[in-house]
Amino acid sequence: MSNHDAGFHWWQTGVFYQIYPRSFQDSNGDGIGDLPGVLARLDYLKETLGVDAIWLSPFYPSPMADFGYDIADYCDVDPMFGDLAAFDRLVTEAHSRGIKVIVDYVPNHTSDRHAWFIESRASRDNPKRDWYIWRDPKPDGSPPNNWGGFFGGPAWTLDKATGQYYLHQFVPEQPELNWRNPEVVKAMLDVLRFWMARGVDGFRMDVVGLLIKDAELRDNPPNPNAPPDLPANDIFGRQLHTYNEDQEEVHDLIRQIRQTLDEHPETCGIGELWGDLSRWVKYYGENGDELQLPFNFRLMGQPWTAEAMRRSVDDLEAALPPFGWPNYVLGNHDQIRLATRFGGQPQARVAAMLLLTLRGTPTVYYGDELGLENGVIPPEKIQDPQGINLGAHRTRDVSRTPMQWENIPQAGFSSAEPWLPVSADYASRNVATQLADPGSMLNLYRRLLTTRRSMAALRRGSYQPVDTVPAGVFAYLRADAGERVLVALNFTGKPCRLSLPDLGQGRVVVATHLTRDGAVDLGDMTLDAHEGLVIAL
Numbered sequence: 001m002s003n004h005d006a007g008f009h010w011w012q013t014g015v016f017y018q019i020y021p022r023s024f025q026d027s028n029g030d031g032i033g034d035l036p037g038v039l040a041r042l043d044y045l046k047e048t049l050g051v052d053a054i055w056l057s058p059f060y061p062s063p064m065a066d067f068g069y070d071i072a073d074y075c076d077v078d079p080m081f082g083d084l085a086a087f088d089r090l091v092t093e094a095h096s097r098g099i100k101v102i103v104d105y106v107p108n109h110t111s112d113r114h115a116w117f118i119e120s121r122a123s124r125d126n127p128k129r130d131w132y133i134w135r136d137p138k139p140d141g142s143p144p145n146n147w148g149g150f151f152g153g154p155a156w157t158l159d160k161a162t163g164q165y166y167l168h169q170f171v172p173e174q175p176e177l178n179w180r181n182p183e184v185v186k187a188m189l190d191v192l193r194f195w196m197a198r199g200v201d202g203f204r205m206d207v208v209g210l211l212i213k214d215a216e217l218r219d220n221p222p223n224p225n226a227p228p229d230l231p232a233n234d235i236f237g238r239q240l241h242t243y244n245e246d247q248e249e250v251h252d253l254i255r256q257i258r259q260t261l262d263e264h265p266e267t268c269g270i271g272e273l274w275g276d277l278s279r280w281v282k283y284y285g286e287n288g289d290e291l292q293l294p295f296n297f298r299l300m301g302q303p304w305t306a307e308a309m310r311r312s313v314d315d316l317e318a319a320l321p322p323f324g325w326p327n328y329v330l331g332n333h334d335q336i337r338l339a340t341r342f343g344g345q346p347q348a349r350v351a352a353m354l355l356l357t358l359r360g361t362p363t364v365y366y367g368d369e370l371g372l373e374n375g376v377i378p379p380e381k382i383q384d385p386q387g388i389n390l391g392a393h394r395t396r397d398v399s400r401t402p403m404q405w406e407n408i409p410q411a412g413f414s415s416a417e418p419w420l421p422v423s424a425d426y427a428s429r430n431v432a433t434q435l436a437d438p439g440s441m442l443n444l445y446r447r448l449l450t451t452r453r454s455m456a457a458l459r460r461g462s463y464q465p466v467d468t469v470p471a472g473v474f475a476y477l478r479a480d481a482g483e484r485v486l487v488a489l490n491f492t493g494k495p496c497r498l499s500l501p502d503l504g505q506g507r508v509v510v511a512t513h514l515t516r517d518g519a520v521d522l523g524d525m526t527l528d529a530h531e532g533l534v535i536a537l
């Protein structure tokens with residue numbers, strides 16, 4: 001079992017599962033998922049699926065301009081999701097099942113309804129004025145620099161009453177904190193302490209690469225490679241992000257965050273970080289004194305081919321410092337669904353096997369274990385500000401549709417009409433139906449998770465790519481003291497013959513189609529179309 005991996009940390013050997021609380025389980029019939037709903041599904045997470053940690057996207061008081069990533073109080077629970085007592089119960093019950101709890105930490109910006117911002121905007125000489133980033137207009141009245149927001153439009157909004165602009169790189173309802181102010185740093189570190197005292201085991205830290213901006217707030221240069229068809233308001237997409245992200249000084253802050261986490265040993269810091277590999281890797285810290293897990297999203301940015309996946313994994317392995325532990329993400333609440341991105345169900349199975357057999361911590365996004373595809377959201381039902389501002393094709397609602405539990409109305413998610421429509425395929429694609437189907441995606445995930453729990457080579461072993469395989473196949477060896485596993489993944493729709501005589505005989509322990517097991521001769525064997533195999537050697 002993973003907790004018997006001496007010398008390894010829980011966040012290395014465990015499998016993480018991301019829950020988007022609005023969409024997981026509604027317990028009180030208002031169409032919105034909540035914390036008691038998560039509590040009610042803990043047995044699913046532990047017994048049925050078998051994950052080791054849950055990451056909860058924000059459940060804090062919020063006007064929901066960005067669905068909880070606009071926080072009005074860092075140290076409470078929005079009544080929509082429950083209350084602190086419900087959170088405490090969830091932590092206690094999760095821990096009693098051996099599940100770790102990771103919460104979201106959104107340090108770059110608050111809601112414009114946060115008490116700090118209400119004070120800050122009250123007057124230019126308010127003691128909290130400098131807690132946010134205020135600047136005078138340019139002489140012609142325009143914003144202080146040319147930065148654009150991720151969701152379209154300029155990154156500055158003029159506060160008419162006080163005559164200054166404030167910075168917000170997301171929606172205007174998300175003013176950015178000034179982390180150059182020591183009072184802000186102290187207050188935000190105290191937020192970590194608040195949740196650690198309540199027993200949380202880790203934090204997923206939102207856009208931490210943005211915490212410190214260029215001291216002079218210089219204009220960003222134009223991006224010469226910007227796609228020509230960007231919507232007119234996508235200023236952000238037309239720029240290089242030279243001065244608004246990954247500034248050197250951010251690392252001092254991350255070290256302070258880490259020191260705070262270390263006040264409760266074994267608390268894990270996970271960062272949402274997007275930069276180039278060379279910049280990204282710095283977030284582990286020069287001596288491992290920053291984040292344990294800078295999120296690695298690289299596989300999602302590649303074409304879905306064996307060659308691109310291998311290159312991405314090998315580049316990561318080569319770039320990691322000796323103390324750096326890898327991790328992989330194939331889906332989350334900001335991206336289109338894995339099964340849609342990779343061209344359908346057969347390759348979604350290969351993706352599952354890849355994610356759960358690479359060296360490093362996997363994070364599974366809720367619903368991917370059922371092979372959920374992008375939801376179809378009628379234009380008038382779009383909720384996400386990115387979809388509203390930048391066009392329906394950019395809406396993140398598609399990957400936030402309700403979890404599909406059973407073939408009953410609203411898929412067992414809620415007794416009311418949910419905040420986003422349940423996908424039409426719920427009648428067949430749901431937990432209950434897939435549990436009863438031995439070949440289902442859910443049963444593949446379960447099988448992969450069980451296998452990972454039983455094989456140290458998969459949890460913590462070394463990674464070695466295999467060169468002598470045909471195009472379209474990605475194969476690698478995982479090895480740990482005496483235990484060796486070959487993973488072979490066919491990214492194509494055609495059978496592929498493997499000849500690896502040096503590896504001798506093996507035994508199939510998981511097949512993506514769940515249709516075969518038993519002995520194989522590695523000297524001469526064939527992967528079916530879209531087939532992946534985990535083979536014990």
Ligand code: GLC
Nearest residue numbers: 066069106170206207333334
């Ligand atoms: C992160 C979150 C995303 C949110 C944004 C602003 O990228 O994952 O959902 O909209 O930050 O907080």
Ligand code: CA
Nearest residue numbers: 026028032034
């Ligand atoms: Ca509810």
